[in-house]
Amino acid sequence: ATILTVAxxxxxxxxxxxxxxxxxxxxxxxxxxxxxKTMQVGGQTIRYRAFENIVYVNxxxxxxxxxxxxYIPEAYFNGGSINGYTAQTAPIFLPNPIGGYMPAKAGVxxxxxxxxxxxxxxxxMQAALARGYVVASPGARGRTxxxxxxxxxxxxxxxxxxxxxxxxxxxxxxxxxxISNGTSAGGALSVLLGATGNQADYEPYMQQLGAAPxxxxxxxxxxxxxxxxxxxxxxxxxxxxxGVNNYQKMDASMLDYxxxxxxxxxxxxxxxxxxxxxxxxxxxxxxxxxNLRDPQGRRLRLNAQGNGSFKxxxxxxxxxxxxxxxxxGKDLSDRNWLTLRNGKVRAVNxxxxxxxxxxxxxxxxxxxxxxxxxxxxxxxxxxxxxxxxTAFSYQHxxxxxxxxxxxxxxxxxxxxxxxxxxxxxxxxxxxxxxxDSDTSLAIAAILAAKLQNSGKRVDFALPWDVPHSGDYDLDxxxxxxxxxxx
Ligand code: DHB
Numbered sequence: 364a365t366i367l368t369v370a371x372x373x374x375x376x377x378x379x380x381x382x383x384x385x386x387x388x389x390x391x392x393x394x395x396x397x398x399x400k401t402m403q404v405g406g407q408t409i410r411y412r413a414f415e416n417i418v419y420v421n422x423x424x425x426x427x428x429x430x431x432x433x434y435i436p437e438a439y440f441n442g443g444s445i446n447g448y449t450a451q452t453a454p455i456f457l458p459n460p461i462g463g464y465m466p467a468k469a470g471v472x473x474x475x476x477x478x479x480x481x482x483x484x485x486x487x488m489q490a491a492l493a494r495g496y497v498v499a500s501p502g503a504r505g506r507t508x509x510x511x512x513x514x515x516x517x518x519x520x521x522x523x524x525x526x527x528x529x530x531x532x533x534x535x536x537x538x539x540x541x542i543s544n545g546t547s548a549g550g551a552l553s554v555l556l557g558a559t560g561n562q563a564d565y566e567p568y569m570q571q572l573g574a575a576p577x578x579x580x581x582x583x584x585x586x587x588x589x590x591x592x593x594x595x596x597x598x599x600x601x602x603x604x605x606g607v608n609n610y611q612k613m614d615a616s617m618l619d620y621x622x623x624x625x626x627x628x629x630x631x632x633x634x635x636x637x638x639x640x641x642x643x644x645x646x647x648x649x650x651x652x653x654n655l656r657d658p659q660g661r662r663l664r665l666n667a668q669g670n671g672s673f674k675x676x677x678x679x680x681x682x683x684x685x686x687x688x689x690x691x692g693k694d695l696s697d698r699n700w701l702t703l704r705n706g707k708v709r710a711v712n713x714x715x716x717x718x719x720x721x722x723x724x725x726x727x728x729x730x731x732x733x734x735x736x737x738x739x740x741x742x743x744x745x746x747x748x749x750x751x752x753t754a755f756s757y758q759h760x761x762x763x764x765x766x767x768x769x770x771x772x773x774x775x776x777x778x779x780x781x782x783x784x785x786x787x788x789x790x791x792x793x794x795x796x797x798x799d800s801d802t803s804l805a806i807a808a809i810l811a812a813k814l815q816n817s818g819k820r821v822d823f824a825l826p827w828d829v830p831h832s833g834d835y836d837l838d839x840x841x842x843x844x845x846x847x848x849x
């Protein structure tokens with residue numbers, strides 16, 4: 364081929380663009396400083412290089428949080444292979460450490476805190492390195508900062524993906540094999556990151572931030588207990604918990620799943636019980652509008668009372684989880700919401716399940732009438748700390764001065780409108796513990812059905828008695844990723 368060198372004309376004349384990578388080029392990974400590290404996993408010593416505190420955008424708004432930590436097994440600098448992967452083929456595990464929609468610093472292997480981290484156990488980042496993954500953990504802006512309101516966190520995560528894709532040629536790991544992972548708010552953002560790959564709606568924000576010129580779709584999504592579909596989560600919560608009038612509530616500052624939770628018990632007031640009923644009544648119309656089907660192709664619907672095939676669908680995952688326990692020889696005779704016969708789960712009483720799990724939020728669970736929720740702060744603006752984000756709560760607001768978030772911003776935080784046959788990630792793994800009442804089980808069930816109906820491979824389950832947490836099944840998680848990649 365003839366190579367035309369046309370000074371000042373950029374790439375226009377060349378069939379093969381020549382991308383130069385120099386240390387001086389912004390957002391270039393080549394030449395980044397690193398520190399050698401080692402860790403012990405199962406008696407083995409794993410060596411890796413730590414490239415930390417890399418700002419992943421050209422115009423950071425919050426440089427303390429818009430950074431990424433990248434960890435690469437030492438073997439990949441010596442032509443070695445781990446778990447069948449090489450520097451060219453290793454997947455990139457992308458765990459975001461976001462909790463509570465709070466600002467998050469880039470994650471560090473061994474710092475734990477993303478699950479029930481016990482002494483002597485390795486965390487997800489360590490497990491990934493031991494399995495031969497490249498690990499890249501991005502920080503992101505969060506709701507307590509004026510600059511961290513929605514959609515800041517998802518913009519940041521997308522920019523981090525662009526950084527990795529932009530540097531694919533000069534960095535170990537395959538940027539076509541990025542697997543996102545997160546828990547709770549971080550789980551919701553992991554889902555959103557997958558759902559919104561390359562979506563034009565986010566482009567103006569990416570430009571403003573000076574994100575690397577690259578695509579931002581990813582290969583696979585892992586999400587634990589995603590606090591997602593926030594604009595319909597109030598109705599979903601009351602669909603599940605209406606009639607449960609006692610609660611164990613946590614302070615909005617406690618939302619972050621990393622933090623130890625202090626619960627305050629109470630009983631719903633008459634007014635709250637009325638709000639619960641009204642919200643519950645709104646849920647069937649939402650579910651029915653989605654036209655979801657189960658894997659057998661049967662419609663998932665709810666009647667005006669909130670009963671129907673969608674409810675049976677949600678209950679079917681509880682049933683599967685319980686059956687797994689029975690098959691493993693566990694005695695579940697103390698669970699009054701299950702009907703058991705001859706070692707089989709015969710029926711699930713969803714209302715009794717909700718009573719047994721317990722209500723943890725007062726209605727409306729997310730868009731609080733007095734703006735007291737973490738999500739109210741998420742939907743604030745640079746100048747207004749907290750706002751409503753649903754028409755219902757705005758109408759019933761206790762503060763006449765309170766304002767409503769702009770609908771476009773609300774939509775940018777909801778993955779549902781973006782999920783379809785052309786949504787890039789083919790592989791999705793969603794887990795919510797049966798003891799989790801931070802949001803309705805309906806939320807994850809809706810995501811799973813929508814993804815499945817869009818032709819994605821979806822692995823959705825409700826692990827038995829697991830509370831609001833993540834990263835508690837690392838062997839299964841990485842087996843699933845290996846299977847998707849290989
Ligand atoms: C988280 C938990 C919540 O209950 C919530 O509403 C938002 C976020 C969390 O643990 O990240």
